[in-house]
Amino acid sequence: MINEIYSNYGLHAAELIRMGIYEGFWIRNKVYILVPLLGRKEEELTEIKKLGDYMIAQGDMMVTTFVPNVHGYYVSKIQGKDYILVKCNRHGTRQWEGEGRELAYFHYRGKHFSEKVEQLNRIGQWKTLWETRLEQLERFWQSKVINHPNDSFDMLFVSSFPYFLGLTENAIQYIVDTELDDQPKAFDGATVCYQKYACHTMNEYQRVKVPFQWVYDHPGRDIAEWVRSALFTNKESTEIIRFLNEYEQVMPLSSFAWRLMYARLLFPLHYFEEVEGYYSVEDEGKKALRERKLQKIVDSAADHQRFLGGFYDMIQLPIGKLNIRKVEWL
Template sequence: MDTEISESYGLQYRKTEKFGDFKAFRYRNILYTIVPCGFLEQEEVIELKQLSDYMIQKGESRVGLIVPTKEGQLTAIINNQPCMIIRCPRKTQYRENLTGRELAIFHQRGRTFPYKLTKCNRIGQWKNLWEKRVDQMEMFWREKVSQHPSNEFEKRFIESFPYYLGLTENAIQYLVDTEMDDYPSLVDSATVCHHRLTEQLWQEINHVDFPHSWVFDHSSRDLAEYSRDQFLTDYKMDQNKWNHFLNEYNQMSPLTSFSWRLLYARILFPIHYFETIEGYYLTKSEVKKMSYENQLNRHLDHSTKYEDFLVLMNEYIKNNNRSLHAPNVNWLTKEYRSKF
């Protein structure tokens, strides 16, 4: 590996070290990470390079710099797989928790990116992506039903999928209604977001914000995924912490009616369920399979609590935006659920 890096990048080092999930090395007292990127198309890597260079230029001190090879390529084959070398910034001030103000500033900077993006772009694509994802899983589910479950995980998957299919249909309809009934403003334009912003990712971002985890999307993506993760950590919401975070964000970058509704549509979409099922069937590790099975059991055992979370989110959004005339998901109202 040292020979491959030396030949491709001209970087010399004596030993590797661990940096989060990645291998890393030091050259002239600067830390470089080796990030596998076989899941990214070359055009997407080029766009991520443009985005990260721009965010560094705008003052984002935690962003890692994608280093080109001596020939100007952004990836190289290292250990038989495509990788990026990312130069880590020098240590910055560490904050244990993500603040709404920091995220709002990050989004404001990303929103001014002046060039068109194609491969990283997700804005306006949620409906098609969600439909494609649920259609693929429904086909897979029907196949498993016809084969009969071979273990406890498959049995729980077969039993639970119709419920999450219904929740997904609610999310898609809510999104369609939002795009038909409401209007985006300038603050609703695309910005730099994280594929999945979680508390764990933020701990990593405190040291380096790796561009390979970015997409160009509506800011509500980060807000929704961070809020979802806050709940799923213990299947309960620290309302004071959560309210403070959203209020701080909203003061720095006021959310529009359109933003609030997109946020709720995204939380309705049960991405945590889909990723658990997909992860189980994609991994070859028995240890990871067991982890996904435990994860699925927790999600299903706490599905009622997740409904409570959706009700809480809906009430919070409406209370903080009096002009919002968003539709209710009828079975996710206190009045309806109190009957059962």
Template sequence: MKLKKTIREQYGLQVYDLFKAGRYEAFRTQNSVCCIVPVSSFEDEELYELYYMSQFLQEKGDPHVAAFLLTKDNGLYFEEKSVRYSICRSNLSQKRAASSPGRELARFHQKARAFPYSITKVNRIGQWKHLWEKRLDQLEGFWRGKVQAHPLDPFEKLFIESFPYYLGLAENAIQYLVDTELDDHPQPIDAATISHNRFSAGLWQGEHPMKMPTDWIFDHCSRDIAEHLRHEFHHRQAEMREEGFRFLEEYDRTTPLSSFSWRLLYSRLLFPLHYFECIEEYYLSNEAGKKEAETRLKKMLKDSNKYEEFLSAYSSMLSIRTRKINLPAISWL
């Protein structure tokens, strides 16, 4: 197989058998598992920042962090059939002891907050407002075009009808974020840390649990907590109330969050990222992907009242359980 030959030439590694490790093709070396990760969507500067992050966390002793391997020429990737690939290696360690995802995420963020280098390309700290407004403006412009076109496609009709509601939700989230930054003050816990583009506990599970640097960005810890809760709501709604709040408590017990963190987290949950991604994916997908996006959108719209209930429950849970954080109320929830 040409891929095995290329890896031998580029890295000096002998690949005997390929197997699936989570989302990636992988192979074993003497004491490690190596994943072959497509990286064509990353700029070189982004990969170098992620490389330094992975080196730092592996040196900090996190047994499940996969670090980039350099080629013989000190490159971060190789090319095969016009696709770029990196190899990320994680030490073979015993299966993790049953640990709570909230505690494990808090410890990960704690270690990563000490990352000493300047990050620019994968940095998102303090940029939510700008990024959300840009995304909202783009989708609103696209929506206006669709309204004028009077489409017959069922998905597009759903998009036209539902967008004003999600526009309102997004505007509320942006205002909530602005108020948080005006009214509250960041604490040491609010310093940037290594976070994930979209975190869910499933990223760290499986037969070969690995923390992959290609999942990372540099941001506020509340991003990961919010995206985990959002994922749980959409995929495990029945368990969400109990397990979601337990996750929050475990995190907060390990690394107590500031009121600024709690409010940032709430603003991110208010922002309907799940809706934006569903619409965007529909227009970027093939037929099978379009069908899947349509099914997701229908379920999302059906569950919109439940999502409001979840947002309301999060707010009241905080004031009851912490006795110290009073989130400003959202009047329509």
């Protein structure tokens, strides 16, 4: 792979190292990251590059840029697969201000992108995407019930799905009610977000940001996913409160945003990911890992429900003043 990197880019990589979900290498003060194309369309690549270039122009110097190969193209064939190489200079001068503030700065920069986004656009689509995902999984669940499951994962899935179906329906209804009862404010415009943000996402490999991980969506997406990951990595409630306070010091959330964020917390994304992941892989080791994770999700469902039921109280949000309703059964 190192030899093919040299033949494609003329770069001498001493060694490849794991950088989050990617592989990459350092040359002096630059980090290079190999991003597999995974069938992305040209239109999507164009949007990814435009968003990355825009965020750099807005002052975010930790965003990677596309590196052309020796033939002047961005896509290279390495070990029979299509890759794009991206790079970023090492910048260690600016003081880190905490994850909440850093995410808010990131969202603030992304809010002023003026070109139309189509391939990466997710704003206003949560309800439709969740309904589609739920319908697909429900049909699969029904087929498993009819065929009488006999292995441990099938039985776990069949027995647990009705509860998570109900939780998903509540998340969808919460979005419907939000759109009926409230109006988006200036904060609620689309911005650059991550496909799946998590605790310490911005700390990975020296806080380098790879636009291939981005979508264009409501900022509540990233905030909710940070809280979800904080919950499942056993962070204290004080850490969640601090993160939210840090964020709001830069960009105060609207009542509409709080509602959308809570709807996303209600949606059991973690459950869907483990079930869908299990049935989409062949490797027995990976299947076993998915089963252990799903069992943990099912075992902790009561604790998770208590967290959701007490979330607004925990962060001391004045829901009466903001006219935000609780989900009564939680």
